[in-house]
Amino acid sequence: MIVAQRKSIPELVDILKGQKKILVLGCGTCVTVCLAGGEREVSINASALRISSRLKNLAFAVEELTIERQCDNVFIEKAADAIKRNDVVLSLGCGAGVQAIAERYDKPVYAGLDTAFIGILEERATWTEKCIACGKCVLHEYGGICPVTRCAKHMLNGPCSGSREDRCEARADRPCAWQLIYQRLKSIGELDRLKSIKAPKNWGASIHGGSRVVIREDHRI
Amino acid sequence: MSNESFEPLLIAFCCQYCSYSAADLAGSMRLQYPPNVRIIRTPCTGRLEVEFFMKAFERGADGILVAGCLEGGCHFTEGNLLARGRVGYTRKFLSESGLEEERIRMINISAAQARPFVDHIHEMLATLKNIGPSPLKNVNPSKNVEIRT
Numbered sequence: 139m140i141v142a143q144r145k146s147i148p149e150l151v152d153i154l155k156g157q158k159k160i161l162v163l164g165c166g167t168c169v170t171v172c173l174a175g176g177e178r179e180v181s182i183n184a185s186a187l188r189i190s191s192r193l194k195n196l197a198f199a200v201e202e203l204t205i206e207r208q209c210d211n212v213f214i215e216k217a218a219d220a221i222k223r224n225d226v227v228l229s230l231g232c233g234a235g236v237q238a239i240a241e242r243y244d245k246p247v248y249a250g251l252d253t254a255f256i257g258i259l260e261e262r263a264t265w266t267e268k269c270i271a272c273g274k275c276v277l278h279e280y281g282g283i284c285p286v287t288r289c290a291k292h293m294l295n296g297p298c299s300g301s302r303e304d305r306c307e308a309r310a311d312r313p314c315a316w317q318l319i320y321q322r323l324k325s326i327g328e329l330d331r332l333k334s335i336k337a338p339k340n341w342g343a344s345i346h347g348g349s350r351v352v353i354r355e356d357h358r359i
Numbered sequence: 360m361s362n363e364s365f366e367p368l369l370i371a372f373c374c375q376y377c378s379y380s381a382a383d384l385a386g387s388m389r390l391q392y393p394p395n396v397r398i399i400r401t402p403c404t405g406r407l408e409v410e411f412f413m414k415a416f417e418r419g420a421d422g423i424l425v426a427g428c429l430e431g432g433c434h435f436t437e438g439n440l441l442a443r444g445r446v447g448y449t450r451k452f453l454s455e456s457g458l459e460e461e462r463i464r465m466i467n468i469s470a471a472q473a474r475p476f477v478d479h480i481h482e483m484l485a486t487l488k489n490i491g492p493s494p495l496k497n498v499n500p501s502k503n504v505e506i507r508t
Binding site: 146147148178181182185186187188189190192193194 | 408409410413414416417452453455456457458494495
């Protein structure tokens with residue numbers, strides 16, 4: 139899922155300064171699960187904005203709404219009336235959600251969250267990055283552990299020899315991805331995979347080749 | 360309003376397994392505490408959400424006391440630990456919004472601790488008197504539209 143983090147209230151106030159009728163729009167999918175932009179966070183942020191507004195005489199009129207998914211037109215349509223009766227939308231969706239709303243309505247749409255990464259809930263209240271969407275998945279080569287995402291140096295032919303114990307040289311709070319890859323391949327009997335030298339990665343399929351599009355011709359009418 | 364004449368409105372969310380019983384016991388023991396405390400019984404402090412606290416402040420509460428079981432003694436194992444985190448998170452939002460974070464506090468007491476319960480109420484009220492009235496009091500809430508669908 140997509141993991142995001144909240145912006146602070148002073149940041150939001152700064153973004154919204156000068157606006158009057160504000161719709162705080164939540165998303166019921168990824169950002170609800172990572173506790174950043176669901177119905178609950180919409181309520182908390184809206185309350186905090188109202189409090190800030192009263193204390194600083196900003197005259198915000200804040201409305202709250204959460205839709206099932208901000209990146210899908212079927213659900214966005216359910217917010218149409220609320221968007222129309224407000225001056226501006228503060229989206230608590232991910233970057234895709236913010237842009238999906240902005241493309242469909244002639245109103246300013248601001249990002250209320252910082253979208254962080256594609257990841258999973260690793261343990262209670264802790265999300266970790268697992269995929270950078272490089273466009274050409276190599277997970278089968280590495281026992282299901284992504285060196286492109288989880289190795290700080292993105293090494294396809296690791297390890298880098300800089301790790302200490304089982305910790306990453308660049309980030310001591312994270313495990314060395316190559317240590318994990320070695321242990322995993324050993325446990326599933328696929329250590330032989332490490333004997334072949336991998337060719338340099340073609341990053342053309344990644345964001346470096348420009349914004350990407352996926353088209354399924356068989357589903358087009 | 361001078362702080363001497365100011366009587367704070369304190370909302371006390373009390374867990375029914377501990378502090379609500381302690382408040383009950385305080386009554387049976389004829390222990391006195393000021394009447395400006397509104398006790399709200401909750402099935403567990405783990406039921407309390409950050410938005411409950413924010414709404415209470417938005418509507419003019421001067422302070423909030425969250426009273427849960429002793430740590431390790433929650434009837435639902437960890438509800439009071441969840442509440443501790445949420446109170447901390449609320450404090451962050453309060454200070455970012457411009458309100459004093461000392462306006463919300465969590466305490467842990469058992470059902471037998473009537474006197475400590477009363478002491479905590481007195482302490483919290485003294486803190487609130489020191490801080491002063493909430494600047495959100497007497498503000499017409501209709502100026503701030505709130506619609507939930």
